[in-house]
Amino acid sequence: MFKLNRRQFGSLLGATALVGAGQPVLAQDGKTLTIRFYDDPAGYDPANIFRIENENLAFNIFSGLTTYDSQTGEIIPDLATSWETTDNKTWTFNLRKGVQWQEGYGEFTAEDVIYSYSRILDPETASPYAGEFAGLVAMEAPDPYTLIIELDSPNGSFLHSVANYHQGQIVKKEAIEAAGDQVRWQPVGTGPYYMDFIDVNSQIILKRHDDYYQGPAPIETLVFNIIKDEATATIALRNGEVDLVMRSNREENLQTLMAEGFKMNTVDNYAVAVKVFNTEFEPFADARVRKAIAHAIDYDTITQALSPSLQQGYHSLLMPWMPVYTPDVARYPYDVEAAKALLAQAGYPDGFSFKHLGTSAQGVTELQQFEIDFLSKVGVAMEMDLVDTPTFNQRRNAGEFEMATRLLPAINPDMILANYLHPDNKVPGGLNGARYDNPEVTDLMAAAKAEPDPEKAKALYVQLQQIVMDDLPYLPTYANNVFWPGKQSVIGVQPNYLAQVNFWEVDVTTS
Amino acid sequence: MIDYSLKKLVQLVITTFGVVTLVFFTLRLIPGDAASAMAGDTLSGDALEALREQMGLNEPLFRQYLDYLSSLARFDLGETITTRIPISELLLKAVPITMTIAVSTIVLTVLIAIPLGTLAAFMAHKGRKTLDNFLTGTAMILDLMPSFWTALVFLLLFSLTLGWFPASGMVSWDDPWALMQRIALPVLVLSVTQVATMARITRTSVLEILSEDYVRTARSMGWSELRVLFRHALKNAALPIVTVIGLSFGNLLNGTVIVEFIFTVPGVGNLLITGINSRDYQMVQTLIVFYALLFVTINFATDLVYRSLDPRVKF
Numbered sequence: 001m002f003k004l005n006r007r008q009f010g011s012l013l014g015a016t017a018l019v020g021a022g023q024p025v026l027a028q029d030g031k032t033l034t035i036r037f038y039d040d041p042a043g044y045d046p047a048n049i050f051r052i053e054n055e056n057l058a059f060n061i062f063s064g065l066t067t068y069d070s071q072t073g074e075i076i077p078d079l080a081t082s083w084e085t086t087d088n089k090t091w092t093f094n095l096r097k098g099v100q101w102q103e104g105y106g107e108f109t110a111e112d113v114i115y116s117y118s119r120i121l122d123p124e125t126a127s128p129y130a131g132e133f134a135g136l137v138a139m140e141a142p143d144p145y146t147l148i149i150e151l152d153s154p155n156g157s158f159l160h161s162v163a164n165y166h167q168g169q170i171v172k173k174e175a176i177e178a179a180g181d182q183v184r185w186q187p188v189g190t191g192p193y194y195m196d197f198i199d200v201n202s203q204i205i206l207k208r209h210d211d212y213y214q215g216p217a218p219i220e221t222l223v224f225n226i227i228k229d230e231a232t233a234t235i236a237l238r239n240g241e242v243d244l245v246m247r248s249n250r251e252e253n254l255q256t257l258m259a260e261g262f263k264m265n266t267v268d269n270y271a272v273a274v275k276v277f278n279t280e281f282e283p284f285a286d287a288r289v290r291k292a293i294a295h296a297i298d299y300d301t302i303t304q305a306l307s308p309s310l311q312q313g314y315h316s317l318l319m320p321w322m323p324v325y326t327p328d329v330a331r332y333p334y335d336v337e338a339a340k341a342l343l344a345q346a347g348y349p350d351g352f353s354f355k356h357l358g359t360s361a362q363g364v365t366e367l368q369q370f371e372i373d374f375l376s377k378v379g380v381a382m383e384m385d386l387v388d389t390p391t392f393n394q395r396r397n398a399g400e401f402e403m404a405t406r407l408l409p410a411i412n413p414d415m416i417l418a419n420y421l422h423p424d425n426k427v428p429g430g431l432n433g434a435r436y437d438n439p440e441v442t443d444l445m446a447a448a449k450a451e452p453d454p455e456k457a458k459a460l461y462v463q464l465q466q467i468v469m470d471d472l473p474y475l476p477t478y479a480n481n482v483f484w485p486g487k488q489s490v491i492g493v494q495p496n497y498l499a500q501v502n503f504w505e506v507d508v509t510t511s
Numbered sequence: 512m513i514d515y516s517l518k519k520l521v522q523l524v525i526t527t528f529g530v531v532t533l534v535f536f537t538l539r540l541i542p543g544d545a546a547s548a549m550a551g552d553t554l555s556g557d558a559l560e561a562l563r564e565q566m567g568l569n570e571p572l573f574r575q576y577l578d579y580l581s582s583l584a585r586f587d588l589g590e591t592i593t594t595r596i597p598i599s600e601l602l603l604k605a606v607p608i609t610m611t612i613a614v615s616t617i618v619l620t621v622l623i624a625i626p627l628g629t630l631a632a633f634m635a636h637k638g639r640k641t642l643d644n645f646l647t648g649t650a651m652i653l654d655l656m657p658s659f660w661t662a663l664v665f666l667l668l669f670s671l672t673l674g675w676f677p678a679s680g681m682v683s684w685d686d687p688w689a690l691m692q693r694i695a696l697p698v699l700v701l702s703v704t705q706v707a708t709m710a711r712i713t714r715t716s717v718l719e720i721l722s723e724d725y726v727r728t729a730r731s732m733g734w735s736e737l738r739v740l741f742r743h744a745l746k747n748a749a750l751p752i753v754t755v756i757g758l759s760f761g762n763l764l765n766g767t768v769i770v771e772f773i774f775t776v777p778g779v780g781n782l783l784i785t786g787i788n789s790r791d792y793q794m795v796q797t798l799i800v801f802y803a804l805l806f807v808t809i810n811f812a813t814d815l816v817y818r819s820l821d822p823r824v825k826f
Contacts, residue, residue, distance in 0.1 A: 036679075040785050041594075042593060042594055042789075043593075043594055043595075048562070048565075123561075126561045126562065126564055126565035127561070128558035128559070128561055128562050129558070130558070130561065131557065131558055181595060182595070184594065184595065185596075199604075199681075199777070200594065200596060200601070201601070201604065201605065201777030201781060201782070202681055202682060202775070202777045203681055225679055225680060225681070225775075226775055226777075227678075227679045227775045228772055228775055229772060229773045229774075229775065231663055231666070231773075232666060232678050232679060232773055232774065232775065233679075235666050235667070235670055235671050235678045236677075236678045236679040238671055239670060239671060239674070239677070239678055241677055241678060241679050241680060242679065388541070389788070390541070390544070390547055390790050391541070393547045394547050397547065397559070429557070
């Protein structure tokens, strides 16, 4: 699958000419970074890409109109240099000039955006992300560098939909057509790196896109070696076979690497794991029972004991770095007496028993053993209902459980809120496994989305979070941290809130 | 002999058809499909349905079955459901790697286990129990070590501490020396268990033969102990050993699944795990048919070896 395109061939000739003229090759040239990749690649077509590790490569190959600041998670310009809206319904984007496509496909224009979004919406594409553009009614390009998008209803989080992620990634018509049914293996974007080589069972190589609009990346070649086993990945880093480990997620490995002085490259509070209460299961229909469960389990202690680096107890559905987050919500600190009192009020003075859906692949995790133990102290018996992973996914999507867990990583707060809380998204058919349906909250969600003034919108989001945490249809348990441990010489690795690294920011120091 | 081969061939077709049918329907009995495996945590509802349609999972089951049979009859293995890669392409790359590991393991195992087992039998026969106990004891311990655990211990010892072999990296045919280093650890790990089993069987069979009359006769003819042991005893004890070699080849194919995962060797086992996890029916079906064919072939080969070892064996 090695291919040498015209541009590469050209640069090869150029390099030879330079050497021939006795001039030094650019000092930054030839740098290579070897990175652990943790699963078989599954394709890089933005229309149907899935799983974070694949998305991370696409993030570096493609661009969106907007993108995310690696440090703050804030929306920043990408292919759009600026945008305006007065009503969250009509959005005007001013596009960047002189952006070059990879593989010699010419200059980026508004037509490319229109093609990309139309492709997502085309039923033929069958993109699972088409819903993100469901409200898009018209697109118009008065000139190649201006794009006007009309939505059917106000959507304050539309800038997330056009970000460098999934459906927001801009593709090139000619490249898509040239690739035919192999689109997923031949991605062409405008990002800092292009796809050079894939062996689906062992290795992926990305090469620097020299014409990237922000200038060429410091590292020329990114080699992703597939290493599935966590322990093997840790040894590969300690052995120097890789420079950087994409997502190390075992506490013992992290402790070893920390002790040996590796750089940990982390982002805190990436996403929150929640307990989904099926409110059709009788005890959980009563908010007092849900609150009793919340008081009964001490997640601070559990995470401290099990995985102090990777997790900490958490109290909200939204993450602290989101602009609309408020810390000012009802909290349920560990309190056995309060839990017992709430259970007694709800009519369960002697407790009750329920089944928690889990995967047989994981078995009864240490975390769940703790939960079982904590709950037994207030008389509640938690039994594990273990099934294999796809069955688990299916039953969880269908809502066939009494309690389940879910972790919904998202950078867009509306996505979390709508999925968990909107009655249209009730299971089956959505992620609202609690069957939550509070008209006040539904109205607030719509109002917050429609409000163009950030201050006023925030006030609505605050009110919404307060109501939801009083109702407690979902119990936030702990927040996850993401680790990309690497050598000290690898600098600039900053996982963003999608757990992705922007390799344009990464460099290797020689010292 | 030709009769026998023909009979085997007919059996092969029937077996394959049975395996194909059984695998096709049992796979689909398992709840969850490729679409829901792909969707994981974040998709549901319409998006999931769109994915299912695109993957062709909404076709009537019997229709899918007929399609599959007819393409199989044309030796068309199809594409993976999730990633649209021709399965024949994947197999062509994976099979040589797994085979190299399996054959290397068998060779290494035979080289170590048979002399070791024979020696242990000889010692036991002579009443020198210490060495025999030590050998059988060690073999038992090794036999009981699960391969995922052995793999991790070997990684720590040979890769991290001693630095002899890499823990990861490309498996490429371009550089035979690098290839050997890369597959050395998987081969060692797999050999450990196999050596134990084979050494035990060798010991038992040889020990039995050693008390036979003809062995005593051979000795009384003044032949050296070594010659008696290897020419007479081992050769007559060979049938059960060959059976074990055949069987252990099958076991090895199981073993490679775990070992390939830990060492990230892009072999057949790795494909199988990926296929099962992503509910890629097409891939799993094809791989299981492949395994079935392989087992039938190994049994056939074992039969042939039997016959050449002992002309009394009739088919």
